[in-house]
Amino acid sequence: MPTVGIKKEAICKALDRNYTDEEFDELCFEYGLELDEVTSDYEAIVKEQGEEKAKGADTSVIYKLDIPANRYDLLCLEGISRGLNVFLSRMKPPVYEALEPSTGCRQRLVVDPSTECIRPYAVAAVLRNITFTPERYASFIELQDKLHQNLCRQRTLVAIGTHDLDTIQGPFVYKALPPQDIKFKPLNKEKEYTAVELMELYSDSPVYPVIYDAKGVVLSMPPIINGDHSKITLNTRNVFIEMTATDMTKARIALDILVTMFSEHCDAPFKIEKAEVVSPDGLQIYPILPYREEKVYAPALNHKVGISESHDKIANSLSRMCFTR
Incomplete structure (x- = not known):
């Protein structure tokens, strides 16, 4: 599972909100990501090489996220912020x-x-x-x-x-x-x-x-x-x-x-x-940029996932994960 480091300032700017570390951790959990560590270049150098070597290092807060192995679109700030903005209904999934x-x-x-x-x-x-x-x-x-x-x-x-x-x-x-x-x-x-x-x-x-x-x-x-x-x-x-x-x-x-x-x-x-x-x-x-159409049925999906949601609720949830309808 790859780990991606993004600056707290950059992701908060992209999401147009100043999150506390706890709030961002909760947002990641809801989305399906894990906030593995809150650190900085300074802290990392101190940990590995000592304070003397860390003088002048960047003290900006860095969020280190564990990314699922098949989510290559989340390997950069652009993809993470885009996914979270859609999840938060701040933007619609872009059409490429x-x-x-x-x-x-x-x-x-x-x-x-x-x-x-x-x-x-x-x-x-x-x-x-x-x-x-x-x-x-x-x-x-x-x-x-x-x-x-x-x-x-x-x-x-x-x-x-x-x-x-x-x-x-x-x-x-x-x-x-x-x-x-x-x-x-x-x-x-x-x-x-x-x-x-x-x-x-x-x-x-x-x-x-x-x-x-x-x-x-x-x-x-x-x-x-x-x-x-x-x-x-x-x-x-x-x-x-x-x-x-x-x-x-x-x-x-x-x-x-x-x-x-x-x-x-x-x-x-x-x-x-x-x-x-x-x-x-x-x-x-x-690039080919292929789109494909899939049909899902609420009863079958509810049964497989172990939930009980309406068609509209399922469609809305999928839309928040960048599936257009």
């Missing part, structure tokens, strides 16, 4: 839409057959006109880390790459090359490395897949490291998201979670720009 780009020309990722024996699948999308703040940026990076640790199984099933679209040019090509043919500047490094040298730095994978833009700029070497050239900054306005995978189902879920969580910060909230992936199997448009 995948739209064609205003230019009429989708970003394209071409999957070369050479990737078949390494990481054969890829998905892509664009977050257009997003606004980052330091807090949003940190949350964006942390969500990717949480997805990598959990759903993506330490990048073995899915590797996420996010790039400043204004620094690169499509169409993009995903291929597998001999390590001596790959050379680029990895994220937060000062010089270029060959893939052989990179494996000495990042020895968690023996494979050498690589993604290039139309000008030969390397975006990433999944699942090892992203490139420095296209890294996201606070000034980034347009984000190109690519994910390579050995499991297509997990890739689609990871893409849906990332774009639905952070499309909140786009000029057109909850609208995601489509991208196309051309693989040896054909063309596919992402």
Whole structure:
């Protein structure tokens, strides 16, 4: 069960109420979450390294929540606050839409057959006109880390790459090359490395897949490291998201979670720009963002859960958990 830390100040602001620790604990319980710990960076450092090391550390109160293993939408502040706001009837569940780009020309990722024996699948999308703040940026990076640790199984099933679209040019090509043919500047490094040298730095994978833009700029070497050239900054306005995978189902879920969580910060909230992936199997448009319709019957549901509620009460309860009707 993953644990997510959110600042008390941030969640109270998002919920438009100053909760006491006890009140927030009760709200989490009602929603189905567990408030595991109330702490701060300062307290954590004191506990592990002593007071001397903690001088100058952030004393902001942090709520650490235990998140159910299948609730990837609750791995960031955006998802937690959105879920709680709907639960509290402060907002309706958002409707997520995948739209064609205003230019009429989708970003394209071409999957070369050479990737078949390494990481054969890829998905892509664009977050257009997003606004980052330091807090949003940190949350964006942390969500990717949480997805990598959990759903993506330490990048073995899915590797996420996010790039400043204004620094690169499509169409993009995903291929597998001999390590001596790959050379680029990895994220937060000062010089270029060959893939052989990179494996000495990042020895968690023996494979050498690589993604290039139309000008030969390397975006990433999944699942090892992203490139420095296209890294996201606070000034980034347009984000190109690519994910390579050995499991297509997990890739689609990871893409849906990332774009639905952070499309909140786009000029057109909850609208995601489509991208196309051309693989040896054909063309596919992402994100798919599938909705499905389910019918539930009050007597059967009451019997299974062990309650006795009316159709309207059940429908209202489901609506508070982000099910639309």
